[in-house]
Amino acid sequence: GVATITPDGLLELTNGTFRLRGHAFHPTPFHFGKAPNGTAVQAQSFAVSYVFAIYCVQAQTCGHGMASIVAASSNFSDTMPTQYLGLINDHNNGDPANRFFAVELDTNWNDEFKDIDNNHVGIDINNLVSVNSSSAGYYDDRDEGNFQNLTLASYKMMQVWVEYDGGRKQISVSLAPVDMVKPTKPLLSTTYNLSTVLPDMVYVGFSASTGSFDSRQYVLGWSFGINRPAPAIDITKLPKLPRQGPKPRSKVLEIVLPIVSAAFVLAVGTTIILLVRRRLRYAELREDWETEFGPHRFSYKDLFHATKGFKNKNLLGIGGFGKVYKGVLPKSKVEIAVKRISHDSKQGMKEFVAEVASIGRLQHRNIVQLHGYCRRKAELLLVYEYMSNGSLDKYLYDQEKKPTLTWAQRYKIIKDIASALLYLHQEWEKVVLHRDIKPSNVLLDDGLNGRLGDFGLIDHWHQGILTDAVDTKLRGAYNVDEACLALKLGLLCSHPLINLRPNMRQVLQYLNGDMPPPDLNLAHMSFNILSLMQNEVSIDDLRAASMV
Ligand SMILES: Nc1ncnc2c1ncn2[C@@H]1O[C@H](COP(=O)(O)OP(=O)(O)O)[C@@H](O)[C@H]1O
Ligand SMILES: *[C@@H]1O[C@H](CO)[C@@H](O)[C@H](O)[C@H]1NC(C)=O
Ligand SMILES: CC(=O)N[C@H]1CO[C@H](CO)[C@@H](O)[C@@H]1O
Numbered sequence: 441g442v443a444t445i446t447p448d449g450l451l452e453l454t455n456g457t458f459r460l461r462g463h464a465f466h467p468t469p470f471h472f473g474k475a476p477n478g479t480a481v482q483a484q485s486f487a488v489s490y491v492f493a494i495y496c497v498q499a500q501t502c503g504h505g506m507a508s509i510v511a512a513s514s515n516f517s518d519t520m521p522t523q524y525l526g527l528i529n530d531h532n533n534g535d536p537a538n539r540f541f542a543v544e545l546d547t548n549w550n551d552e553f554k555d556i557d558n559n560h561v562g563i564d565i566n567n568l569v570s571v572n573s574s575s576a577g578y579y580d581d582r583d584e585g586n587f588q589n590l591t592l593a594s595y596k597m598m599q600v601w602v603e604y605d606g607g608r609k610q611i612s613v614s615l616a617p618v619d620m621v622k623p624t625k626p627l628l629s630t631t632y633n634l635s636t637v638l639p640d641m642v643y644v645g646f647s648a649s650t651g652s653f654d655s656r657q658y659v660l661g662w663s664f665g666i667n668r669p670a671p672a673i674d675i676t677k678l679p680k681l682p683r684q685g686p687k688p689r690s691k692v693l694e695i696v697l698p699i700v701s702a703a704f705v706l707a708v709g710t711t712i713i714l715l716v717r718r719r720l721r722y723a724e725l726r727e728d729w730e731t732e733f734g735p736h737r738f739s740y741k742d743l744f745h746a747t748k749g750f751k752n753k754n755l756l757g758i759g760g761f762g763k764v765y766k767g768v769l770p771k772s773k774v775e776i777a778v779k780r781i782s783h784d785s786k787q788g789m790k791e792f793v794a795e796v797a798s799i800g801r802l803q804h805r806n807i808v809q810l811h812g813y814c815r816r817k818a819e820l821l822l823v824y825e826y827m828s829n830g831s832l833d834k835y836l837y838d839q840e841k842k843p844t845l846t847w848a849q850r851y852k853i854i855k856d857i858a859s860a861l862l863y864l865h866q867e868w869e870k871v872v873l874h875r876d877i878k879p880s881n882v883l884l885d886d887g888l889n890g891r892l893g894d895f896g897l898i899d900h901w902h903q904g905i906l907t908d909a910v911d912t913k914l915r916g917a918y919n920v921d922e923a924c925l926a927l928k929l930g931l932l933c934s935h936p937l938i939n940l941r942p943n944m945r946q947v948l949q950y951l952n953g954d955m956p957p958p959d960l961n962l963a964h965m966s967f968n969i970l971s972l973m974q975n976e977v978s979i980d981d982l983r984a985a986s987m988v
Pocket of ligand 1: 756893
């Protein structure tokens with residue numbers, strides 16, 4: 441049948457599939473009725489002992505059981521499973537030709553065979569109606585011989601002793617949990633002359649059958665003796681029973697699972713904290729009205745990364761409103777200068793941003809392009825085109841770091857700024873007043889072209905003086921006419937009488953020599969100089985104002 445011996449050495453009589461039989465026999469028969477030399481011997485004795493375990497999905501509806509057999513033949517092929525236990529078929533019960541003596545461990549109640557219950561041990565001789573039977577259990581020597589119930593299909597290891605005393609024709613059967621010795625009082629005993637049933641040669645083995653429920657019968661160890669007790673079974677050497685039913689929670693899982701879940705919770709928590717911190721770190725202010733300025737808006741995250749977190753290493757300079765940092769936009773790799781301005785009120789912010797956006801549309805080769813802005817709770821960030829040669833003030837006053845600009849370079853820068861102003865005053869769609877022309881707002885690109893930066897943030901007012909104001913570092917190496925013109929124009933542009941100030945187109949024409957220099961008489965000049973002196977303006981301020 442389906443009986444197999446597992447690699448561990450376990451005899452598995454049935455495998456869980458419904459309505460199957462399994463048989464296992466010692467391969468060679470034993471002499472029972474006669475001595476080995478052939479002389480007739482009356483009534484030999486024998487003893488069988490074995491350890492078994494029966495697994496059922498449900499102990500109450502278990503099918504069907506197993507039996508240990510001593511029989512005339514090992515051929516039980518003409519038998520049936522289920523209640524027939526693989527010992528008989530449906531028409532040969534009780535037939536003397538069956539020639540078997542069996543001890544059944546019956547886990548199913550069957551009326552046909554007058555079973556006493558669904559958990560009993562019975563002595564069967566050619567017939568499944570037991571000669572004698574008893575509910576499973578044992579008389580406990582440790583408890584004054586009181587009867588203890590056992591559940592055959594509990595999947596607990598139990599030991600069975602089947603003994604036949606040939607002299608007294610006495611059959612006795614005992615059952616006990618595997619860790620106990622054979623009880624003094626057997627569970628069952630009966631008087632029966634097995635010589636009338638069994639021939640000279642007998643086969644010793646097991647039979648089991650399943651019905652409509654998943655059940656498995658195992659024999660873990662077995663011993664047999666003729667004319668002596670069955671040798672003791674060393675229970676420490678028994679094979680392991682396979683795990684059955686739903687997977688039990690292992691010790692490893694009991695330890696690992698909490699640790700893993702704790703780690704998981706910790707990881708999720710940390711991630712949430714990091715995400716929240718990240719949100720706060722990169723948090724911006726954004727309002728509905730800003731959508732119209734959309735393209736000019738930068739994310740704080742991008743600016744943060746562009747400037748390497750506003751590191752001091754990236755600091756380009758510090759102005760009146762805040763620090764300016766060099767940066768490289770992460771995606772486009774465009775170089776930028778980011779001005780960080782702290783502000784504490786939302787007042788005028790809308791107008792300011794509108795201004796920023798409109799300035800962003802200013803496009804002139806002499807104007808530092810404003811790329812856009814970003815707004816946070818207490819700061820505003822302005823993003824400009826990066827000017828690699830820095831601001832003009834560094835060349836004029838920070839002599840150690842920068843070379844002296846030649847007159848030609850200076851005059852070029854003056855003309856550059858004049859054309860930037862012409863564009864702002866007269867050429868663009870709106871009139872834009874810069875109102876803060878000074879060397880630190882004149883930036884120089886990599887071709888040393890003058891570029892006007894920084895709109896609308898400061899309200900200062902400077903003026904200049906004649907050639908005294910020309911930078912001594914030039915050591916006289918300059919075009920006196922041009923220098924005078926530049927200074928005169930500077931003064932004229934800041935004339936207290938507004939009507940006398942030239943417009944930027946005229947300024948540029950003067951600078952380019954397209955128009956004769958303005959006719960400034962000395963009275964005018966002294967007036968100006970005097971008024972300046974009265975205002976206690978220093979020569980440095982004058983120089984600054986005229987950028988030369
Ligand atoms: N677009 C830019 N490219 C390179 N450097 C810049 C740029 N804008 C400003 N800087 C540097 O940062 C310094 C401070 O700028 P800013 O705040 O505009 O000065 P201020 O407040 O004096 O007008 C400038 O002097 C200049 O060195
Ligand atoms: C049990 O054995 C039978 C016959 O060999 C086989 O068809 C069946 O698949 C087996 N069942 C299991 C659960 O291994
Ligand atoms: C005068 C001066 O510093 N010029 C520098 C302007 O920037 C370019 C490019 O960065 C340099 O090559 C010049 O030396």
